[in-house]
Amino acid sequence: MQSTLNGGLIEYLQSVVQAADDAGHGGKTAVYQAAADKLGIGKATLYRKIGEIVMPTQRKQRSDASATALTLDDAQHISAFLIESYRANGKQLSSLENAVEVLLSNGRITAGRVDKATGEFAPLSISAIRRGLEVYGLLPKQLSRPSPKVRLASQHPNHVWQIDPSLCVLYYLPRKQSEGLQVMDKTQFYKNKPANIRKIEKERVWRYVITDHASGWVFVHYVLGAESGKNLVDSFIAATQRRDNDPVHGVPLNVMVDPGSANTGAIFQNLCRALEIEVLVNRPGQPWAKGQVEQANNLVECDFEHRLRFLKQPPTTLDEINHYAGQWMCRFNVRNKHSRHGKSRFAVWQTILPDQLRVAPPAQVMRELATTRPEHRLVSVNLTISFKGKTYSVAEVEGVMVGEKLLITRDPWGADNSARVVVTDEDGRDVFVPLEAEEYDAFGFPTTAVMIGEGYRGMKDGQIDINRKAVERLAMGADTDEAAEKARKKQTVPFNGEIDPMLPITNTPLPDYLPRRGTAMDVASPMIEIKPLGHVAAAKRLTMMLGNKWQGARHFSWLQAEYPAGVMEDELASIARQLAGAGPGHSGPLDVARKTGGG
Structure with missing residues (x-):
């Protein structure tokens, strides 16, 4: 602060200060008193005027100012005991004296020092212990201070929204239409009368406050009942829609919420996933992460309600x-x-660029998205999928494979016949690929089909085709698809015969087994009775065996004479050889039989 003293007085005061310094210890008071009497003012006024013209000298710090005889281990035990004695409302139940007494009795601390000269142990005083705790930064009031906070920023309006529900402690809205908004009488609704609170539990009014982080825009929406997924979705949808006299609308890129069941539930997550909104869930116990909306909740309660x-x-x-x-x-x-940007919230939000403003779908569409989860659909051989009664081509979707399933959902910004494929990128985030329903001509053919006789257009290789060709080139030992095809036609052995499929078998060592003693079985061999062929059956068989050498009645008579009981199956071959050698004029078995019969 600039001095208001005149030049003569300043010069006199400087001489007084010099005289006091020259007087040394014990003589300064007399010098200052004489100067005050001369000026007709008190010593306090004199000191104040001197302070305006003289830079105060900094007092020398003691060499042991930051030293303490209390050990760190003792300090931590005392601090932990004090912290654990705090109630949930912040009231400390144990004094420092009690904590030291209990810990000393239990042998957990020593809280003393040893005189280096005499070796005598002396306990530390409570004030010394308190100073020691302060030196270590372990006093409860020090530990209760907040940790350093990182300041957050957002890129533009609608980049980040924050959402926070809060129960209106003042009001409830009866279900009877004749009754208006009721004030909760503190004599009827408090902790000692929980039954009264339960009666109006479903009639209590909740507020959902939403803020735009960049502009600071504040939106509030009131619901009945409790903090639920439905109430959250209704409030969020209301904030995204166009409103009279309010320019703010659209779908944000990110939403910050607390880790409550409604905020992380399926209904809200379905909606955010369909709208490509990333949900940022704060860590439990860190409300300052979205301090803007916490403050806005307090503002709504105090300024509006x-x-x-x-x-x-x-x-x-x-x-x-x-x-x-x-x-x-x-x-x-x-x-x-x-206070941050010095402008109104509407004015800052109006700086949003066209590519930053994602216009929200109609409210009804958003409600359907909230209650509808993406569905799996099987990819056909034509690289198409069916969804909601329509057919969509997925030929342009990267990595699509016949027979695999794709995750399909409705396109909130498209027409009724549009859909989207949900794929996951390298970072694990959802990427949406838009699809349009196929159109058909008067004969029911897709308009994208190739017309016969007007050229040829094959389907580009899908992931399965790429994998199949790579495997074929590897098996045939070829560098190109053409070379692999030629090798296959030549019936080339896969892998050029370099793989021995029996190697695991031949390389497997087999153990040598000792023969085991056994007991022989007394099993009688079965008797098989074979019936001989009759003469007619044998003659038919021999006719087939001899052909034109079979002499009919002559051979048949011989057969009856030689084999009166019939012919065995295994004798047919030898009989056929005999008969084949007994031609006209031949002296064979027939002649012998005839002679024998005649004699």
């Missing part, structure tokens, strides 16, 4: 409450300047 109590006609429905809230939001966002 108290007004409802003074309405002549209190609102009787949620729509009426949200109507008043909408009026308040527009005024707040257009008039109140944000």
Whole structure:
């Protein structure tokens, strides 16, 4: 601060300071008192005026200022005991004296020092222990201070939204239409009367506050019941739609929420996945991660909700409450300047660029997306899939394979006949590939089909084709598909015969087994009775064997004479040789038989 003293007084005061320094220890007081009497002022006023013209000298710090006889281990034990004695409401139950007494009695700390000269042990005083805790930074008040926080930034409006629900502690809305918004009387609704609170549990009013991180825009939407997935989705959808007198709308790229069951539940996750929104879930116990919306919740409660109590006609429905809230939001966002950028929230949001503003689908479509999960569909041999009664070509989807399944969902920004394929990129994030339903001509053929006689257009190789050809080249030992095809036609041995399929068998050592003693079985050989062929059957067989050498009645008579009981099967061959050698004029068995019979 600039001095208001005149030049003469400044010069005099400087001489007083010099005289006091020359007087040394014990003489300064007399010098200052004499100067004060001369100027007609008190010593305190004199010191203040001297302080305006003289730079104060910094007091020399003691060499042992940061030293303490309390050991770190003792300090940690004492600090832990004190911290554990705190109640949930922050009230400390144990004093430092009690903590030291208990820990000393249990032998967990020593809390003393040894005199180096005499070797005598002396306990530390409570004040010395407190100073030691402070030196180590272990006092409970030090440990209760917040950790350093990283400041967060967003790229543009609608880059990041923050959502936070909160229960309205002042109001509930009865289901009877004749009753308006009711104030929760503190004499009827408090912790000692839980039954009263349970009666109106489903009638309690909740608020969902949503903020745009870049602009600071504040949106509030009121619901009944509890923190649920449905209420979250309804509030989020309401924030994305166009509204009168409110320019903010669209779908954000990221949404920050607390790790509650509604925020991470299937309904909200389905909607965010379909709209390509990344849900950023804060770590438990870190509300400051989305401090903007936490502060906005407090702002809505203090700046808006108290007004409802003074309405002549209190609102009787949620729509009426949200109507008043909408009026308040527009005024707040257009008039109140944000401390960070110094402008109104609407003004900053208006700087959004066309490629940053993703216009939200109709509310009804968004509700359908929230309740509909992506479905798996089988890829046909034509590289098409069926979805919602229509056929879509997936030939352009990278890595698609016949017989595999693709994850299909509705396209919220497309027409009724549009869909999207959900694929996962290298970072594990969902990537959406748009599809359009196939169109057909008057004969039911796809308009993309190749017309017969007007050229040839083959389907480009899919992943299966690529894999199949790679395997074929490897097996045939070829560098190109053409060379592999030629090798296959030549019936080339796979892998050029360099692989021995029997090698695992021949290389397997087999153990030598000792013969085991056994007991012989007394089994009688079965008797097989074979019946001989009759003469007629034998004659037929011999006719087939001899052909034109068979002499009919002559041979048949001989057969009856020689084999009166019939002919055995195994004798036919020898009989055929005998008969074949007994031609006309031949002296064979027939002649002998005849002679024998005649004699």
